[in-house]
Amino acid sequence: AVEQSSEAAEQVEGTVEALLTEPFGVMAPDTTVAGALDRLVHTEPVTGITYIYVVDGGERLQGVVAMRDLLLGRPGQTLAEIMTPEPYALRPDTPLTEAIQAALVHRHRLYPVTDDDQRLVGLVYGWQLFETMATELSAQSGTMVGVDREERLATPVMTAFRMRHPWLQVNLLTAFTAAFVVGLFEDTIARIVALAVFLPVLAGQSGNTGCQALAITLRGFTLGELAEFPVARLLRKEILLGAMNGFFVGLVAAAAMWLYASMTDTGQPLLLALTILIAMVGACIGSGVFGVMVPLTLRRFGADPAMASSIFLTTFTDILGMGLMLALATALVM
Amino acid sequence: AVEQSSEAAEQVEGTVEALLTEPFGVMAPDTTVAGALDRLVHTEPVTGITYIYVVDGGERLQGVVAMRDLLLGRPGQTLAEIMTPEPYALRPDTPLTEAIQAALVHRHRLYPVTDDDQRLVGLVYGWQLFETMATELSAQSGTMVGVDREERLATPVMTAFRMRHPWLQVNLLTAFTAAFVVGLFEDTIARIVALAVFLPVLAGQSGNTGCQALAITLRGFTLGELAEFPVARLLRKEILLGAMNGFFVGLVAAAAMWLYASMTDTGQPLLLALTILIAMVGACIGSGVFGVMVPLTLRRFGADPAMASSIFLTTFTDILGMGLMLALATALVM
Numbered sequence A, B: 001a002v003e004q005s006s007e008a009a010e011q012v013e014g015t016v017e018a019l020l021t022e023p024f025g026v027m028a029p030d031t032t033v034a035g036a037l038d039r040l041v042h043t044e045p046v047t048g049i050t051y052i053y054v055v056d057g058g059e060r061l062q063g064v065v066a067m068r069d070l071l072l073g074r075p076g077q078t079l080a081e082i083m084t085p086e087p088y089a090l091r092p093d094t095p096l097t098e099a100i101q102a103a104l105v106h107r108h109r110l111y112p113v114t115d116d117d118q119r120l121v122g123l124v125y126g127w128q129l130f131e132t133m134a135t136e137l138s139a140q141s142g143t144m145v146g147v148d149r150e151e152r153l154a155t156p157v158m159t160a161f162r163m164r165h166p167w168l169q170v171n172l173l174t175a176f177t178a179a180f181v182v183g184l185f186e187d188t189i190a191r192i193v194a195l196a197v198f199l200p201v202l203a204g205q206s207g208n209t210g211c212q213a214l215a216i217t218l219r220g221f222t223l224g225e226l227a228e229f230p231v232a233r234l235l236r237k238e239i240l241l242g243a244m245n246g247f248f249v250g251l252v253a254a255a256a257m258w259l260y261a262s263m264t265d266t267g268q269p270l271l272l273a274l275t276i277l278i279a280m281v282g283a284c285i286g287s288g289v290f291g292v293m294v295p296l297t298l299r300r301f302g303a304d305p306a307m308a309s310s311i312f313l314t315t316f317t318d319i320l321g322m323g324l325m326l327a328l329a330t331a332l333v334m
Helices: A006-012 A033-042 A067-072 A096-106 A126-137 A140-144 A157-183 A186-191 A194-222 A231-263 A269-300 A309-332 B006-012 B033-042 B067-072 B096-106 B126-138 B140-144 B157-183 B186-191 B194-222 B231-263 B269-300 B309-332
Strands: A051-055 A061-066 A110-114 A120-125 B051-055 B061-066 B110-114 B120-125
Touching: A033 A067, A033 B067, A051 A120, A061 A067, A061 A110, A067 B033, A067 B067, A096 A110, A096 A126, A096 B126, A120 A126, A126 B096, A126 B126, A140 A194, A140 A309, A140 B140, A140 B194, A157 A186, A157 A309, A157 B194, A157 B231, A186 A194, A186 A309, A186 B194, A194 A231, A194 A269, A194 A309, A194 B126, A194 B140, A194 B157, A194 B186, A194 B194, A194 B309, A231 A269, A231 B157, A269 A309, A309 B194, B033 B067, B051 B120, B061 B067, B061 B110, B096 B110, B096 B126, B120 B126, B126 B140, B140 B194, B140 B309, B157 B186, B157 B309, B186 B194, B186 B309, B194 B231, B194 B269, B194 B309, B231 B269, B269 B309
Parallel strands: none
Antiparallel strands: A051 A061, A110 A120, B051 B061, B110 B120
């Protein structure tokens, strides 16, 4: 299923439909245990059959008979008598995340898939659900930086180029926005070059802090935790974390700025150090908020919450981190 | 198993041992089909038994009997006669990645686990293998930026702070290295402030290009593709991709620099544009190499290949991208 064309994957990606296998081991409700045994021995390839699906004249799924039910039944009993009625069944449009979670609860080897009229339309193996999920999950770190879900080690160079390059151009455009903000403070930088030296520090810290919040939020989506965890509580947590992380990282960065400014005879080393501290706290709080909001916003617009999320996030954190430092320096020191 | 303490997880993380369930459905080889049936009905809770594990006096696993084998056997036959001998078994020290791949091939519901003497020491469900893998995989994007594998949405703020903060301090230290490199070119920046504006552009592009290569390499580890794919070929591919991506992104960035320099009356706009183009190609080639080498190096030292990989990677790409641009500008323009 994973090897299917990218377009088809786009359409069915995420639902049980993509994994359907033709039903097998299907029998009528009035089949006797002896008759079922006879059919198992003679007409079906016995290997691989774990369940008998009991289906009425209208192809509606009535129940499931496990091999041990057959084993414990008397030869004259009908399947209708020994079956488990109304078995757990998936729908073709069940999202894969939901199907996986159900599979973790029910732990069957094979699941029946029925339509709205209870008609048995196919079967899905538990391992197929998990395999698809594993392949999807292993794509996430790539998706965050604009790598296509279909790309693998063996993908030809030109194909990889076509898939990765557009997002790098998007990243460039967003970087220009951050550069534009830096450009607004050209006069400040020309007078206090130490600030240019601290630009990558601010950008790097707020970017990494934001990526931590982003990763935890995406994991919450993946493991289905976000359904029960209020967004407001998540935001409060990341704001608090951002404030604490920004403060302690900011103290070290402020000390470094004070040292650097003193050594290079830049004026106002203490005010510059204070600038770095405040900018770091503000940037890290904002990064926590962006880390939560970027995937939520992507999801709201119907997109994969991981899609290029790191590119969007660092745009915001770059602008916030560097902009805050330069604006504060301009206000406090100039 | 996932909820266990972080320390225990450290020790058994990654092998089948962490998931062992007590063996059940164990019988002697001379048990008859009728006897097995009787035991199934009377002494064991029948629900959940899918296989009978046939074990000799020395607790050594001789074979497996599926319910359908029992169904098709005659009452007087012994389990030894109808069992599948030498069944596929896992070892307690089988790495989870290997166990998962085996599970995708064998597709059983339950796997026997034996020690070096063939003794049955436990059972592992297929879904347990996949659940653990899914939880591990969903942690990867976080691991790359220094989020602990144990952290979830519901992790208390102070615990999350203790787990995330040390990596942010590491990130700060590495950012100082990049800042130090930028500081070497203070005179150049003081004379051509346009370069400061392009610092985040270079850092952002080479960082994202490197993260793309990093993500594909980590995915290769996860899906077991790296075992068959020569590292030299992967490096060649990423170098070529880096050159192409760097060239086309560099052209746009060079045009932007030419425009910016012309508009702000910075001297030598064409030479500055050429500087950006060359720096972008060089930085993107280097980023591709780092993206492959960082996880390989972490693995070589026995660490998780994803561990803080993005923090290490961006240190290198920041230094390379910004350093190359400033060095070239100093050589060509000053």
